[in-house]
Amino acid sequence: MSEQTSEVNSQNICGLCNEKSSKYCCPRCNVFYCSLDCYKSEKHLTCSESFYKDCVNEELASHQADDESKRKMIEILKRMQNEDLGNPDDIEEMLQNLDKNGEDDEPIDSDDEEEIDLHDRIKDLNLDDPDALWNALTTDERNEFEALLNQGDVGSIIPQWQPWWMYHKEEKLVEDVDEKDKPTEDRLADCPSLVKVPKFTDLTTVKPSPAIRFNIANVLAAYAFTTRYFNGEIDPVEGTTYVLSVCGNLESNTNFEDPAIAVEAVAQKCLVSELIETDEASLKVMKDDVFQILKGPSKDKKSFYCKAALSHLHRIFSEAKTSGKQNKSANNKSNFSRKFPEHTREHLPNLDISKVKKCIKKIEFYLSFIESYGQETE
Structure with a gap:
């Protein structure tokens, strides 16, 4: 009886540390062990590493694994290394949670779970408040954002702006005169609204020079380049400065x-x-x-894009006139502002507000001219 008891006790002792009572049995070499530390110890390293490797290979072989599945598999192995899961058979249970599409039924960590509902986290936030958005991100999302900034790859995730002047109505040989042109109307609704200006005859009685149309083309070129340069998002002061720097007629x-x-x-x-x-x-x-702006959206609205572009430029200059001298306070910076300093205008030359005012009047003059004479340069 005592011999049987001794044999049982010897079987209950961990076969790797030979100190603590064993709780588990290795599914590969059948050694009894007490904890995950012993399972991953030097004595058992060859067997344990082989076990993990075989599990991964078997799982990848049973699925046509995509990059997401492989990423989840790596996360599972990290959990096995960093957490005391007790029995390594638990890895098989986690592998079984991967469905045929390679998705894990259980969240790998809290960040992954929160990443799914990013839309829900920001849906009620003011999207113009960078600090509120920054606080809504997980640690992984913040790190990813910083990595994009450091690598200069932010532009890769920003959609390219599509200019509103690229739409042109397809001309048909035969058209129904009673048919309403709704597609064109919808497209024009997306364009900048037109600025109302006085009649050209109310501004001057002098016969307009042919050079006016060519000068307008110079202004339109500066506007088109600057708008694309800033991907459709123009700061009034910065945009005005850039337009003036390349537009000889206005500058x-x-x-x-x-x-x-x-x-x-x-x-x-x-x-x-x-x-x-x-x-x-x-x-x-x-x-x-x-060329596209001068062409217009349709044959009967050939000047519309010219007027829309000049109207948008008129608003940019008008906003620059009122905000050019305003300096934002640098006090009480928030966490986001301290980490990512706000874009400043220190690199820009001082904006001459008196010149901006004159340019606004000139743009109004050009708008009035187009309203009366059109903008056909040939």
Whole structure:
């Protein structure tokens, strides 16, 4: 009887540390052990590593695993290493939770679970408040954002702005005169609203010079380039500064005698500007944009895009006039502001507000001219 008791006691002792009572049995080598530490100890390292490797290979072989499935598998192995799960057979249970699509029924960690409901976390927040958005992110999401900034890859996740002037109605040989052109109406509703201006005859009695149309082309080229340069999101002061830096007509009252020269003048100023980094491909896009704006959305609304562009520019300059001298306080910075300093205008030259006012009047003059005479440059 005593011999049987001794044999049982010897079987209950951990076969790896030979100290504590064993609780588990290795499914590969059948050694009895007491804890996960012993299971992962040097004495058992060859067997345990082989076990993990075989589990991963078997699971990947049983599924056509995509990148997401592989990522989840790695997370499972990390949990096995970092947590005392007791019996390594638990890994098989977790592997079984992976369904045929490679998705885990149980959340791997709290961050993964929260990542699913990111939309719910920010749906009631003010999206213009960076601190509120920053506080709603998980640690992993914040780290990912910082990594994108450090690598300069933020542009890869920002959708490219689609200019409103790219739409043109398809001309048909035969059209129903009673048919309403709803697609065109919907497209025009997405354009900048038009600024109301006095009649041209109320502004001057002098016969307009042919150069006006060419000067307008110079302004449109500067506007089109700047709008694309900032991906459709223009700060009034910064946008005004950039337009003036490449638009000879607004900046120094330069007159042009040819539309191609007027547009090319903007391209050359962009290439030598200290504020702008561009290339020939971007400038070619700018030239095409001017053509699209001059073409208009349809044959009967040929001047609409010109008026919409100048109206938008009028608002940008008007906002710059009122906000150019306002300086935001740097006190009481929040966590986000301290970590990511707010974009400043220190790199910009001082904006001449008196010149901005004159430009606003000139833009109104051009709008009034187009309203009366159109903008056909040929």
